[in-house]
Structures are given as C-alpha cells and as structure tokens.
Amino acid sequence: MTPLSERTVRGLKVGDMVYLTGSVVTGRDEMHIRAIENSRHGRPVPEGIEGSVLFHCGPIVVRDGGGWKVVAAGPTTSARMDSLEPEMIRRFGIRAVIGKGGMSKEVGDAMREVGCVYLAAVGGAAVSIAESIVEVCGADWQDLGMAEAIWRFRTERMGPLVVAMDSEGNSLYENVRSRLVKDV
C-alpha cells in the first residue's frame, strides 16, 4: 500500500512476493532524462514523482470519455535506465522501482543508500496489470509520446511482483547469474 515508508521498504527481502495497491507513476528513458535535467536546473517536475513507486512502463492508453483507459501496461526492460536511475533514486527519493530484467549494481547501491527496492513484474503480462489499474489519475509530458509520457495510475493488487533487488544490496538476478551453467 502506498505511500511506502522507508521502514516498509527496508523490511522487504529478495524473493518476497508482493501485490501493490496505491499510486504508481510511469517513467522510461525520456522521462528520466527530463526529470533529472529539470531538477538539476531547479525547474519543477510534475507532481507524484517525489517518494514515488516508479513503474518502468510505456502503456497503451486510449481516450475514454473525458478520461483515459489503460489497454495494456506491462513492464519495460529496466536496464536501459541503468545510467540514469541512481541519480533519479537519490534526487527524488524513489521508494520502489517496478520493471523487468533487473538493474545494475550502481542502481543497487543507490537503493541501499536511499531505502528503495526493485520489484520485478512479469514481462509481457500487460493485460493482467492493466486490469489492476483502476484509475488513470493524470498524464504529463504527453509531448514525449504515449510510451515515454508520465502516466499516474491508481492500482489495486497489482502483481505478482517479486522483490528482485532489496535495500541491502541483494539481487536475485545476480544470484541466478552466478550459478549459470554456460557449457557448450
């Protein structure tokens, strides 16, 4: 349940399975670049980023009357944001990042410092996740296009989400990688 407190986040351990209810905000490459740039120059960023649950997602959204309806909203590959995420987490006190495929050790360091976790959503499970989004609360930076814009969602039992990187520097991906059998 959002907002997530630092205490809650630090209580999560790799391998835990969770469902998320509350607010999430989407952000991909372009959103990270602009948010960091604005913050560095003291310019405002849209509400809802500070202390948020950041969802690496470029949804398919359609107009529905005066509002929006989410058609499909699975996670995107988080590693693309590896070089941007540490600053993002530190500047905005991000409490959780939802994505797929995992992130670098440098991101893990920022997570440990700030108190943040990486939650792995099931890649491609776009309809199931869209069904857990009960409301589109807002949309910003629409000039970036549907995929790259900021979408603010209210979710109910979004998941299953696996704690794949925790705030102590543990990573499920690293555990799997270190045990891989690579023989030809």
Place this chain on the structure above:
Amino acid sequence: MIKLPEPVDQIVVNLLKAANTKLPSDIGWALEAAAGWEADPMARVQLGAIMDNVKKAEFLGRPMCQDTGVPTFYVKGRFNASIRGEIAKGLKKATETVPLRPNTVDPLTRKNHGDNLGKGMPAIHYNPTDDDFLEIAVLIKGAGSENMTRLAMLNPSDGIEGVKRFVIDSVLDAGGKPCPPGVVGVGIGGTADECVAMSKEALMSPLDAENADPLLKEMEEDLFVKLNGSGLGPMGLGGSTTVLGVKVRTAYCHTASLPVAVSIGCWATRRAVARITGTSVEYTQGADL
C-alpha cells in the same frame, strides 16, 4: 498481382489484430508443457502469470503485451509495387483500431508521429514468386528482445563449437531482458545482412515444424537442452525453462567468413500469416518462409 477477395490494408489490420491478441497455439502449448515440468517455484509463478495474461488478452481482444513492437512483414508470391503503400495504410489503421502502441521514432531526434510509420517504415521483406497466391506474414516482438539481437563474424576455424558458444553466450548474457522463455532464431552464413535477416525469419517457423536438415536439427536440439539446463529461467529469475525452441537457418557464405546471428523472440513471439488466392484468404499463425 492476383485479384484479391479483400483489400490488402484490411487483411493487414486482421493480421495485426490476430497476432497481437492471440498467441500462436504452438507457443501456448510449449508454455503449458514447460509449466508442467518446471519445478522451481519462482519460475512456476512467472509461467502461471504469463498463461493467465494470454487467456485474458484473447478473451478481451486486447494486445497481450503493451509493446506491440515494430511489425516485420514478409511478402511472398505475386504482388506489385503498390503493396508497400497498402501495408502502410493497414498498419496505420491498426494502430488506431487494435490499438497498437505508436512505437516508431526518428532514431536521433526521437520524434514520434504516432502512426507507427515514418522514414523506412513499415519494415517489409519481399520475395516475388510465380505462385498463384500472395502471402503476407507478420512477426511481432518487443524491443526488449529485439535489442538483444547479436551478430558475430566468426573465423571459419571456430566451427560448430564456436557457433554454439556464441548462441549460448548471447542468450545467457541477455538474461531476463528479452522476456524468456522465448524462441531463439539463429542465422548461420550468408552475408552479414542476410545472416541477421535469416535469424529473424527463423522465428516465423512454428515450433513443431521439424528442420529438414539433420545436422541443423541436431544443433537445434542440443542448444535447446543446454540453454534450458543453464538455470536462467523465466524472466531471468531462475528455473529450467529458458527457451521454448531453437530455430536454425543457414546459407552459403564467403570461404573466409563464418557469420552467426542470434534473434531472440520473447515468450510473446507473435506471428500471423495470410495466404491469399483469388477467392479466399486463409489465416494461420506461422510459416516456414
């Protein structure tokens, strides 16, 4: 161009709708089989969520994945130059009606016109033949898997072992990023450009279509066993299901070269094929091109 029972743009809309909302049955069966033998609890959760999502997408008629990719079209048979514009028209229409996510941008300015078109789009491969039909096939996969495409110009002395080494390393280095378990397409030989095209074309082939070349069939089976024994698992979170199938294609190459390309298809390797004659349109979910 043969006389068509339906306009090409409408056929393209039908193909894009079908491919995006209904997973090819061979991939669905492979996922179910994997869920049956998979012992890792984390992997079982991932596979269960995938199959649950596939059922919902088909029932609701929605794209199973929000990344509706950059569709790659394969046109074969009798057609004329107007087909490019007609496919573009169908893709634009499908972007609004299915709907598809507008994905195409200028590579440098990142400008998005919102219609999945733009310079160089749609991506189409042409194969004109004297057959009395027109075949339009479409392959869709997300950028997560497309970004993991690899090409190596190996030395001929690297041989079969070198080829296998490169395929295994490409898949394992990609980790969870291309949304495993999916299909691995391998191109061996040809020119550098042909090699990559072959590796992607291989993904159009249904998993149950047997490779006619015994050497390649053996290589596919060997890679399948080794990749699934690697422990990478669904979404790179561990388990014994890393790939659903391996498809190898070859072409003659320069005596000084050994090109190898790997195209990874996510679990949502979406395909649809329309075989069009003067009187009918027959839709299927895969073809050996």
